[in-house]
Amino acid sequence: MNTQALNTRNFCENCALVDSCISNVDKKSVIGTQSRRIYHKADSLFSAGHTFDALYVLRSGSAKSSITSRVGDEQITNFYYPGDLLGIDGFDTGKYTHTLCFLETSSVCRIGLGQLDSALANSYHVRQKLLRSMSHALINEEQLLLSISKMTSEQRLANFLLDLSNGFKLRGLSGKVFDLSMTRVDIANYLGMAIETISRLLTRMQDQGIIVVQRRQIQLLNETRLRFTLYDEDDPQITFVPKSINCTNLATNSL
Amino acid sequence: MNTQALNTRNFCENCALVDSCISNVDKKSVIGTQSRRIYHKADSLFSAGHTFDALYVLRSGSAKSSITSRVGDEQITNFYYPGDLLGIDGFDTGKYTHTLCFLETSSVCRIGLGQLDSALANSYHVRQKLLRSMSHALINEEQLLLSISKMTSEQRLANFLLDLSNGFKLRGLSGKVFDLSMTRVDIANYLGMAIETISRLLTRMQDQGIIVVQRRQIQLLNETRLRFTLYDEDDPQITFVPKSINCTNLATNSL
DNA sequence: CGTTCTATTGACATCATTCAACGCCGGTGG
């Protein structure tokens, strides 16, 4: 399985992601990255329990990460696209807790922990970038949590499609027509629902003229209506019931 | 509201948390912390949208953090106990995304961002500690996700009680008898279920002789049985169905 | 000592899962 095209460089200064990539945020001290090889669908980059020895940046393709409970249940925690940072779950225990698995042919840049740490010590921008990425990952997870525990399945799916669309737009691709790199099973797992429900909802949305589904290809016909399902659909007038948890909002910041 | 006892020091070298606290992980360069004041129940430390200017360490008491969706739904993302790091959600955008709210009389140590960054630049241990904490927070969130999307309400509640018990044990308190500092509403929100369900489950567990509930006080009578409900209860023989997501487990780590 | 917050309990409604059958597509081997 090492027969793949293997491409090892010391610096990725002409990577397409050059501006957003943690290796390049500090122009004065580019982090050397190694081991840029090609992975294929269903290959894994690392598995839960493996020694944490590097972070990775996804260069091309797409991937998913998942955790496993003691009972054997798996939960997909995220999908990744080019530019995303992989492996930050490893800092906690020194072992990866995620299993990272590619959804299609993909490539990554590897940043060894030693290199990373010296970059952190030397560059404010690298520190900023890493902390920001990790904070972002956390918030992302919490948004997912919010959607799973507070939204109907239809809203979750709509939200998911809009998120994907946004991600593609940000990467300069079409937010109107795109391909899902993950299976229905993956989506269902990620959103905490049954694949049958996904199927039914997709066809219903199609019947309503909101989207067009052809296998893995999705076309958004009416983004406004899609976005609208996120609000309480029964109630045309968007009622902002704050539903607030008891918390005095003094928010006496600092001192 | 500034009438509270106000206690400002430069260094917290004799804090009870001295060993685990990020301010003290590097004995050679203790981070100066400021503004140790007393907060009360329902006070908030910061709110979503406020400028991110500091991290905090919870010194005493307990707290919860929550995020709010555009529709006004709130989701509690975590409960905090002494030693926990607060505010790491702020790195992403430079504003807090959480609202942090105390559940009882509490105190914190404040670590300004400037101080933090110089400590990060100078100390490997501080870098390690911060990254570890953030990674841990991420994993924690994902465990919650897993439990919400893959477990029954009974299992979620059992899991929650066991987690709390563990936390108290780790802090040298009793894991058998403890007080919930949060309301049923908070628990329900956190676990993604209705308060009525919490109520019913608690009384059922009590009827089964697994726990004793008296308002906020919980006593674990039979921890083994509680732990056992986490597995598929129908099936006495624990069946480890791996339920694996399609992912070749080559896990060709590094290269 | 009333008002409000918190918690409990019952009856009922419902959304989503589960079970089951089937169709489609791509790959593989004869």
Add this chain to the structure above:
DNA sequence: CCACCGGCGTTGAATGATGTCAATAGAACG
């Protein structure tokens, strides 16, 4: 080239776990 097979996706019917609504009561708070 065709037939078979397995993975993926769709659809229908029945079930059930959990939420919603409603009534009540105790504790906390001012």
